[in-house]
Amino acid sequence: MRILVINGPNINMLGIREPGIYGKNSYAELCSLISDYAAEKDAEVELFQSNHEGDIVDKIQKAYDNFDGIVINPAAYTHTSIAILDALKSVALPAVEVHISDVSSREDFRQISYAGMACEKAFIGLGFDGYLRAIDHLLSK
Numbered sequence: 001m002r003i004l005v006i007n008g009p010n011i012n013m014l015g016i017r018e019p020g021i022y023g024k025n026s027y028a029e030l031c032s033l034i035s036d037y038a039a040e041k042d043a044e045v046e047l048f049q050s051n052h053e054g055d056i057v058d059k060i061q062k063a064y065d066n067f068d069g070i071v072i073n074p075a076a077y078t079h080t081s082i083a084i085l086d087a088l089k090s091v092a093l094p095a096v097e098v099h100i101s102d103v104s105s106r107e108d109f110r111q112i113s114y115a116g117m118a119c120e121k122a123f124i125g126l127g128f129d130g131y132l133r134a135i136d137h138l139l140s141k
């Protein structure tokens with residue numbers, strides 16, 4: 001199975017940004033964790049991070065015919081981006097939403113997830129483990 005893992009803005013700042021919320025581990029460590037896990041499970045994984053909404057839309061569009069599933073943490077774009085929602089709907093690949101922090105217990109403006117409307121499952125507040133559970137979900141299909 002070919003899985004595309006997309007991370008949105010400021011996820012590259014993991015380890016530096018708000019460690020009390022997002023933890024002390026870096027984006028590079030997150031990538032290693034995901035890559036090692038996927039290798040163990042015999043899944044092909046590509047990791048993509050961008051701070052730019054349009055680049056994320058482009059990447060989702062290019063996933064059509066090239067990947068079997070998407071794991072996405074759109075970060076702040078979760079709560080604002082209809083373009084990312086529409087891109088996910090356009091390619092219609094099985095998609096799983098991940099948030100490192102428990103957005104449900106945070107600010108009101110984090111209570112809406114547009115991307116989540118095109119995702120079949122969400123793993124929220126599990127830290128980095130959420131990405132692995134998302135991969136498990138796609139592999140179980």
Ligand code: DQA
Binds near residue numbers: 009073077078
């Ligand atoms: C986040 C939660 C978002 O609200 C926030 O904007 C992020 C990270 C998370 O993984 O917990 O950048 O998606």
